[in-house]
Amino acid sequence: MSVIKKDAHAQKTQADLLYEAQQRKRLQFQIKVVISWMGLLAFLLFLFSGLEIKSSNGVTSVSSWHFQMVIENNREVRARVEEVLFSMPYGLPNKGLDITTIVVDSEFIGENIDFIAAGILQTIQISIYAILLATGLALLAALGRLSTNPLIYSLSTFYVSLIRGTPLYLQIFFFFLALPQLGIILKGLWAGVLALGLNYGAYMSEIFRAGLSSVGKGQREAAMALGMTPTQTMRRIVLPQALRFAIPPTGNEFIAMTKDSALVSATGFVHELMWRATKVGRAEFRNLEALIMAAIFYWIMTLILTSVQSRVEARLAKGDR
């Protein structure tokens, strides 16, 4: 028996065994990461669950707090109500232990979730318009930086320097509040798109510049030796390669932009996620609940976009480079 076993074992080479051990280690690590994530998530849920665990004066109880409409002095108010889920007549003496968690107004969430969720569409809309504008500007700015024409070169570097040298928040207000003073009135959405697009365009020009310089000098020379004009060389040879290089980082910028679009809410006229969250939160003094809802929506959007992004990246990496 033992001889057969040995033979079966001998069929695997040293490299196979090492590889398997490595794979096993990697899998174990991944499993532990998933468990830890779920643990952290569970802790977060518990933190906002409204549960209270008490053990004092010889009584131990678990109770759940929530908001409810109650009549108080002949007026209907929303107040915190305790509901004991479980208790037993044993426990720590005297003051003992009291663990309380944050109570969120689930009724408020239920009433307003649809209103806030409606902002997702607007958030995505702003982000898409702004990323399109930013990509165009970034490409122009990157090409401008390669230009031998001093005016075009200056225009590009001036734009990038000015935009990167001022806060995005200021730029959004500038388009929304300062421009009307000059007689230019933009709708809130377009002021936001313009500000975000200009801002991200300046930062993204670096991405496109890196993309353009990733295309070797030999590529240009080969194209020129074949008789292509500089424009043809750029359009047919350099740009396609540079853009492929720039797609993954542009995806990252898009994800960042969906979150920065929240700043546009400050103008008060774009009804995206953040604006809706602060509006209902302030009105009923339920900012905690409103912001939690918005945070969850942003987080889910980011998770989805990130997974799309990594898929695109993987496909490009496998592609025909």
Place this chain on the structure above:
Amino acid sequence: MSAPIVRIDNLHKYFGRLHVLKGIDLEVQPREVICIIGRSGSGKSTLLRCINFLEEPSEGEIEIHGVKIPAGGKGKEHQKLVHEARLLTGMVFQEFNLFPHMTVLENVMEAPVIVKGVDRTKARETAEMNLARVGMLFKKDEYPNRISGGQKQRVAIARALAMEPKVMLFDEPTSALDPELIGEVLEVMKGLAKEGTTMLVVTHEMGFARDVADRVVIIDEGMLVEQGEPKEIFENPQHKQTRALLDRYRTSGHGSQ
């Protein structure tokens, strides 16, 4: 003797303060194969790159197929002449420089379609014909990163041929290749020479120079020190620079093939 197809007249090239080419004169006859030999840094690649103006010469004149292009020209007129020079010449680079985002076939079709405005079906036919000429038709739908260095260089040759140039310029076409891949590229070049292609080849392959070249040109420190039939040059070099150069090839084993 017929009129030369390429005439290089007193060509100078400066890189900043560096005087790289110091007055080169060279005439190339139609159907002639010339190998340009010299140490690295002697200016032989620069000479080749000046012919299609990838390097702008500083002084002198280049004439290709009757088109005279003085050095140091500027403006639209000069651009037009340079464009003509590039259409009349095909270049093969040391590093192949195939376009990685296009298939082998697209690489070869690109310039005829974009530059000459050849109809796509016709360009495809020409491209396939030229790929067959270098034995690469069987890989026409592959991307360049999926083929070997020798195959890449053969495709690069087909790409240059597709423009139907009057002169082919080879800039160390085998220097970036693994030794076992050099042979297939030299075979293709031999074939072209036999077909009567005018070729200017910068190379370290002494065997190729001896067997295929009609004339060998020795460049040293930016000057043309000696030229002649390969037999004369290899067996009875006149200049001490030539002797030193050939000795170096012999001891490094480059000459044997």
